[in-house]
Amino acid sequence: MTKATLLAGSLVLATSCATAPATRPAASSASRTPTPPPAVEVTPVTTAPTTAPSEGPQPVKPTGDAINVRKVRWTKAKPVSKGKKVQLTWWSGVAPCTVLDRVKVKETTKKVTITLYEGTSPKARNTSCIMIAIEKTTTVKLKKALGKRVLVDGARR
Numbered sequence: 001m002t003k004a005t006l007l008a009g010s011l012v013l014a015t016s017c018a019t020a021p022a023t024r025p026a027a028s029s030a031s032r033t034p035t036p037p038p039a040v041e042v043t044p045v046t047t048a049p050t051t052a053p054s055e056g057p058q059p060v061k062p063t064g065d066a067i068n069v070r071k072v073r074w075t076k077a078k079p080v081s082k083g084k085k086v087q088l089t090w091w092s093g094v095a096p097c098t099v100l101d102r103v104k105v106k107e108t109t110k111k112v113t114i115t116l117y118e119g120t121s122p123k124a125r126n127t128s129c130i131m132i133a134i135e136k137t138t139t140v141k142l143k144k145a146l147g148k149r150v151l152v153d154g155a156r157r
Helices: 003-016
Strands: 067-072 076-080 086-090 099-107 111-121 134-142 150-153
Touching: 067 086, 099 134
Parallel strands: 111 150
Antiparallel strands: 067 111, 076 086, 086 134, 099 111
């Protein structure tokens, strides 16, 4: 949320709640018609235009400068480019609050272990982070084509 949005919302709240109800003169016993409550003026809040969610996972590349780095499990791994690369997909938070720091690949003759590491970008200082999950993807190059080797998520150990 931007500062302008928060300021506008606070202004609406303050103007709608801060006005004290007008005091009415004492009604005579002859006139008992109810007086309508005073009108409340509402100022519309304008926000930045939202963009429609994109189709499919958001492609990301490792930044290498994240702080508070931790392992993250991936949900899908798909061999591409004749098995010379692997496209990984996982659920994550929004940048700069959650970024891909690095990807570690360990290859043996029987398996390929791929570990994703995420953290917070140093650019996230003084940023409000929304709690929403988005699907991300990155592609990793292998030394040798995957072939019959098994793909293993290094964060599941």
